[in-house]
Amino acid sequence: MTQTPIIELKNLNKTFGTGEEAVVALDDINISIYPGEIFGIIGLSGAGKSTLVRCMNLLERPTAGSVIFDGTDITSLSDKALRNIRRSIGMIFQSFNLLMQRTALDNVCFPLEIAGVPKKEARSRARELLRTVGLGDKEKAYPAQLSGGQKQRVAIARALATNPKVILCDEATSALDPTTTQSILALLKELNQRLGVTIVIITHEMKVIEQICNRVAIIDKSHIEEMGPVDEVFRHPRTQAAKKMIFPSGDVVEEVTGYGKLLRLVFDGNAANRPIIANMVLKCGSPVNIVFADTKRIDDKIYGHMIVQLPENEEKVRQILTYLDMEEIAYEEEEYDVQ
Amino acid sequence: MFSEGMFSLMGTGLLETLYMTVVSTVMAYLIGLPVGMILVVTDKEGIRPNPTINRIVGSIVNLLRSVPFIILLVAVMPVTRFIAGTTIGSTATVVPLVIAAAPFVARMVESSAKEVDRGVIEASLSMGASTLEVVLKVIIPEAKPSLIVGAAIATTTILGYSAMSGVVGGGGLGDIAIRYGYHRSQTDIMLVMVVILVLLVQIFQEIGNIIARKCDKRIR
Structure with missing residues (x-):
């Protein structure tokens, strides 16, 4: 691939704590993610994958190294500039993280509110997004009234609200049953193809990677052990960590x-x-x-x-x-x- | 046993008690809510950890909370006179009530706010929300049911404090109970005052619980 990466992690290090108690979560991570691809990061729990994805939008500050988003090193940005950049990076989570006291529609409106979009415009955009994710009839429902899959759909609509270039998925299907997982993955793939949005998926399930990812990185004990197109890594895993995962x-x-x-x-x-x-x-x-x-x-x-x-x-x-x-x-x- | 004058005295006492309680609660929240939020935000698990601010504010809150109200009531009299112009009557009592209740409210607010799911806050940060937006649009609305229950507890506590101010002529039902029941040994009047105070506490608490339940969208 000769295009410029949308997300580039360079020599990324993350250490929690200092001195004797220091725990290395990420060690010299180098990843380039290109526009339009679905990039998977797989690892067992404790491998550092959640920390890794949080470094991509600086929810977690790396101890060293740089995070380049769309050509800008975001580790050196001011708070305000960073908040602006974050609007171009949607994120969905394992536990959905919806606002429980807001309706589905108001949840989708939330990022637009923060971005200063006029209320009327925000509502009509949110309605359209809820239809896109197949929840056109649930706009007045509160999260407590929705199933897990429906909650994740609302979260996806919310992540899409500000027209992001990238969506980060942190174990987005891990709390869902197999059938719902399939439908959420199908939705993500459809959005990727239709909107061209880059998707980064963090998971511990090889099935998720197999089903929708173009490329995969295998992370084990804070290191990237192996990286490449999914079918290639699958056919010829080189490292022990990759074999164990696959x-x-x-x-x-x-x-x-x-x-x-x-x-x-x-x-x-x-x-x-x-x-x-x-x-x-x-x-x-x-x-x-x-x-x-x-x-x-x-x-x-x-x-x-x-x-x-x-x-x-x-x-x-x-x-x-x-x-x-x-x-x-x-x-x-x-x-x-x-x- | 009750003359007509007694009834009107009780009426005034009830109104004074309600006045002190409501005004003090509102003012205690005007101070306690922001202070509580500062405690949450600057906590080491908060969205803007700041150990220095957290420790200073926390110490002031603890200091004020550890002074028994009856002592605080007397101790802050110069402040009361400066602000209210007098140290007797219900308006004057509002001053020590607010000083005593605000730190209590701050801790209540802090504990309600800490119940908000860390993940929801993280999600709003990932959408580019500022610290202020997280507080105003996420923490407070999400913690609303818990904050309302807390407000009912704070109101009833302040009601109890307000009765104590009768000792220094603070007005209200407590004042009547102390003057007639204690100084004149009219136990029946004291008992009536106690019953009214008990009823008020029940009513405030129940109203708080109902509103909290009504506005909580988590249970359907």
Whole structure:
């Protein structure tokens, strides 16, 4: 990508506390997020991802490094200028964070009120936004009367009110059931395509990343371990942290005993139409033990993912690997003791 | 046992008590609400942490809160005379009442405001709200039900304080109770005053609870 990033984090560091009690939350983070993309940041709890997203709009001040939004280093701005910039960065949260004493409509009006938009204009814009998120009939409802998914829709409408260039999502679907999660993700994707708004998603769920992200960064122990297009990271995870995130199948592998090599296979859409494993077994004349199998949908393409245990015979293993190479199936050796 | 003069005396006493209570409560809130907000905002978990201001304001509040009202009543008499021109009567009593109640109100306001979800405040900051906007448009409206219950508690406390001012001729129901009940040993009159005060407390508290429930949109 040759365009200029909309958000650029450079050598970002965040340390909480000082001296002996200091805790490093983020360590030398470098990320560039480009206009129009859906960028995912995935990590386990405590990895630093919430702190990371809060550094993007300076809800959290980094200890060192710079945060460049749309060409401006916002860490050096005055309070007033920063508040202006924040209007171009919408944010939604795991717990929705709606004003409980305001109706859905007034919640969406809130950022417009702060931006000094005349009340009448604000109300009509808020109405339009509620319709956009599919809640045209709920404008008079208070948050307490709405379901989780509806609350998040109001929050999305609110985040969109000031026409932001970026929407930051902090575990936005983590408090929702699977069906509602799907519908919220679909809405975000639709808004991304229709309005061209850049979306940054923080999550601990690989499914969220697979479903709507273009690129992903994997954060583990305050570091960015791996970053790249989702399908690439998925097919060829390089680091242990990435593997753990993508294939939470460690428990399965741990229970397998024996000495045969474990092989992780990734089939892309084309291979899914052919009986690869069956042919492999027939051709090489040796059975394999299927330890784990799953399919994933990434960027609207289906990927199969399987872990097989190979025979102990070296010659057979060579034959199998040759066969897989010929069929152009991506594989990787898995260790028994996945940490 | 009650002459007609007694009834009119009680009527005046009731009005004086209501006057002292309402005026003092309003003025205590004019001071206590902003002070309470300063305490919340400058708290180390607040949106503008400032340990110095927080400690200074907090100490003044604690200092005033720790002086028993009956002593404060006497101690601030020079201030009362300076502001009200006299130290007896219900208008004069408003001065010590406000001095005693404002710090109490500040702490009540502080505790109500701290109930507001941190996430909602964070969300409004992310939308570019200033500190003042967060206070006026988020903290106060979101804490409204709790603030109203707090106001009812503050009103009834001030009502109780106002009765105490009878000791120094402060007017109102407490004054009657002390003059007739204590100095003249007319226990029946004192009992009537106590009953009226009890009823007033019940009424104020109940009104507060009803309004708080009515305006709270969280329960539907």
